[in-house]
Amino acid sequence: MAIVDEMVCFALYSASRATTRAYTELLAPWKLTYTQYLVLVILWTEGEKPVREIGEVLQLDSGTLSPLLRRLEDKEFIVRQRDVQDSRVVNVSLTSSGHALQNDLAHIPAQIACGTGLPDLKAAQALIKSLHRVTESMQEISSPDK
């Protein structure tokens, strides 16, 4: 069983990189990365959010997010503002071009849907469930809480 599990990990690693490459290609005209796209998806669906909450959703820390958000700000898709109530907090919100991207990139989910090669909704849901189990379980053997 042990060797098979290392195969699971490698298969995961390969599949993840393949999907990231697919996104990279689809996003190339806008020079956006997959992680930058994920941040935009959050902002499109949930509106203004502090850096910390974005980090909770994506499980990324400020070491990753700070420079990434700076790049999104340089591209003028988002703005960052210190919170008035609590000035430790930085709120991230979309600019008008950031909002406009939602339509420009509306074709991507369907392209990705095709790219997964999964036969039907059922297969996709089964895979998601299986992946969630692996994620949770791996987090447990990793460092205390988090």
Add this chain to the structure above:
Amino acid sequence: MAIVDEMVCFALYSASRATTRAYTELLAPWKLTYTQYLVLVILWTEGEKPVREIGEVLQLDSGTLSPLLRRLEDKEFIVRQRDVQDSRVVNVSLTSSGHALQNDLAHIPAQIACGTGLPDLKAAQALIKSLHRVTESMQEISSPDK
């Protein structure tokens, strides 16, 4: 279906990062990364190999492998030697400490097996199959051949 497929991608991304973190923790005493470990696994099972073949197995180019192999060489787990027949080729082989690591790290597969949280062999094989399908399919929508 489209949104579910983006969920598949995010689940993949999360699971992959969670497993990499788990490996990182297990490998910490030797200051090895997951990718370095993968290279060692290849060398343990297949012996001396040129850089190009390692790259084919892991789907990594020399831009990733060259510095990674240099670090493994700095740690004296491997040596690199120009091929006598074809001096474009660099052959990678294990040193004695590199060989010795195979025993030192023999506990890792079992720890990872536990970490996947998968109920049985059948579930693991189903997941691998599903991930292979996604990888292949994603590679198809990505840049021509490769």
Add this chain to the structure above:
DNA sequence: CCAATTTAAGTTGTGCACAATTGAATTGTG
């Protein structure tokens, strides 16, 4: 035979992931 092409590895540069640290602001507690 030799010029053009191809192949292998390395280098450079960008961005993400993550650990560790810093600094500023807030909160909790005596």
Add this chain to the structure above:
DNA sequence: CACAATTCAATTGTGCACAACTTAAATTGG
């Protein structure tokens, strides 16, 4: 109130992933 502990974001540093390019060697095709 005072001050210790906590929280949040940013910074620094390491290593991987990958694109683009370089260099050197081998192959090929005329």
